[in-house]
Amino acid sequence: MRRRKLQAHAMQVLPPLLGVLLFLLAWQMLAGFRSDLPGPGATWDAALTLFADPFYENGPNDMGIGWNVLHSLARVGLGFGMAAVVGIPLGFIVGRSAFISGMLSPIMGLLRPVSPLAWLPIGLLVFQKAEPASIWVIFISSIWPMILNTAAGVRQVPQDYLNVARVLNLSEWKVLTTILFPAVLPYLLTGVRLAIGVAWLVIVAAEMLTGGTGLGFWVWDEWNNLNVAHILIAIFVVGLIGLLLEQTLVLLARRFEY
Template sequence: MSAVVESIMGENAKPAGPAGSHPPAAVNSQAPASPPAAIPARRAKKRLASGGLFMRVAPPLLGLALLVLVWQIIALKTSSFPTPWVTLKEAGVMFADPFYRNSPNDQGIGWNVLASLQRVGTGFGLAALVGIPLGFAIGRVEFLARMFGPIISLLRPVSPLAWLPIGLLVFKSANPAAIWSIFICSIWPMIINTAVGVQRVPQDYMNVARVLNLSEWKVLTKILFPSVLPYMLTGVRLSIGTAWLVIVAAEMLTGGVGIGFWVWDEWNNLNVPHIIIAIVVIGVVGLVLEQLLVALAKAFTYEQVNN
């Protein structure tokens, strides 16, 4: 033990200089220190951040500027087409009071958007109540998949507006017919994506459930639903976009209060600036609905980690 200690002490001990020698000179503390390595790294990080901000902001602004430029050129070539400045002034007047109500056929754009959203919400909700459970059943039971497969393949390509006369014939009213069109166009993405998600559940999960003798309810709630949720939300996101597209066209044909009917009424009045404003509003509302469901899908989507 003492030998080991002595050997360690011998390695760590500094060799003594010859007798009478002076200790080494101290390092001059006033010598300029080299710049720390963190400063160039910080500067590079700032440059990357500024470049990333530029790439996020500049392209959309350039795209909007190009759109306004093309719009201005068209307005200069066509006297009946309003310029961006005229449309902007009309938008200021319109959005100063978007919820006025003078009569059933003379209401602000806010009421029309809310009426369309109400129809979309009703039809979309009914489609979710029917389509999601049906998608689980089709994906889980092969017999149902074979039975409903030809029906879905036949009816899915049909234009949603082709179902509008059927709704008018059955319901005898424009509002339920529009909701029916939303329902029939929204249900197919939910059924297909949910069924595909169920069929892509790893077989190992189902084998474990079979070994543990889990009930069908436990398999559904503990295994299938968490695994299928990302697929299901993708179907929901596709459905809401289609529903918002269809309601505008359906309201143009059925009339009443709604953003589609409002656009058609403004066309009859030859109020082109209001039509352009309505187009922008329809796009913004559709974008907001899309982004909300994208955020919801990201919140419930997970990535499988490979060991």
């Protein structure tokens, strides 16, 4: 029995470990062909130096990576929060009303596939500043998964539930809070998880174009300084934070799967 448990643990640990080792080997081989590409060892040394003081501040355009991460997270949180406030109620309305759904379907079908960065010039034109324009891009990019998944969840609610509510003469608010919301919650959380992934992807590209602060600006600034090691570190930081955000929402969604 104990041997089986050890084998099971080994099969859980060994494949990811081999995958990481193969990735590092391929990275080191590529760095051997390109002298300007830092290998894993050089990148690790640069990361130790970088994270030794992540919150230094030498002016508005020279901040540690910690400040840039916080600025990016703040923009994502604000744009994503605004999208949730608008998108989730709108998803319930679209799912409940065939008329509203038919009215908004062509608009959502037209706007949803638009590249997020295509919205950035509109934001700059309307707001005249880079900060609200970046938040606007996050908002317009992350609102669609929440609307569509919430509406899909509402449509999946069994009609029998709604018939009983009609017989009991429940108000629309009571139907929403006692029937729709508990049933739609797993769909809603899936939409939220997809939306946060989109938001985190978009903010880096938006910050590259708008400048100022944030991980995107920091990556572009390091490229101008030809500091490739810091660019590689930023890639891993972006990936790690995105993974943590997504896994947090996955765990939250599993909590409400019932």
